[in-house]
Amino acid sequence: MNAVSVPVTVKMRLGWDGGSVNAPELAKRLEQEGAAGFCVHGRTGRQGYSGRADWQAVGAVVRAVSVPVTANGDIFSMRDLERCLSVVGAAMGMIGRAAMGNPFVFAGEEPDIPRRMEAAKRHFALLVLDKGEKTACLEMRRHLAWHIRGLPYAAHYRREVSSLSTAEDFEKLLRRIARETGGSG
Ligand SMILES: Cc1cc2nc3c(=O)[nH]c(=O)nc-3n(C[C@H](O)[C@H](O)[C@H](O)COP(=O)(O)O)c2cc1C
Secondary structure, rough: OOOOOOOOOOEEEEEEOOEEEOHHHHHHHHOOOOOOOEEEEEOOOOOEEEOOOHHHHHHHHHHHHHOOEEEEEEOOOOOHHHHHHHHHHOOEEEEEHHHHHHHHHHHOOOOOHHHHHHHHHHHHHHHHHHHHHHHHHHHHHHHHHOOOOOOOOOHHHHHOOOOOOOHHHHHHHHHHHHHHOOOOO
């Protein structure tokens, strides 16, 4: 880490598997090597996404080092974030899956369908600007599944998405979803 002049932070899980949880020791060694902070997902590699994130175990990393630790894993709302921070004793939390198709999570809001579809439209428009129409369409197939999570007919719309390849197709579908699920479109 001393090879670069910018601060380097490290993202890690708890360890390889339940028998080899070594995040606190590893973090300590990396801190000695100059790591400026850590983000710890409270699962082992072997766990994948199964079970629940072990926030207590993330707390052991907080106590092992003196640089900031960001807690991660199974934070799905602002209420979860507060609970997590108090269990972990960390200053910050990081939200992964709950942010997908749901930028509102950071404001602690649970928006109605029209606002969700507006967010999907804006996301798509920004993707087109950033990456061009072709790539935006490919990437939006995946993102749209998150934007419509929990909506009526979501499975049906997900199937339709896989055949869309132009910005116009997407915009049309987003308008239709808003209309058919009770939004304004
Ligand atoms: C689509 C997706 C991509 C991810 N990519 C990375 C990655 O490149 N590097 C990484 O360290 N973790 C990655 N993760 C894991 C998350 O950073 C996070 O540790 C994990 O999802 C647990 O947090 P969550 O319960 O809030 O989702 C990814 C997760 C998702 C869902």
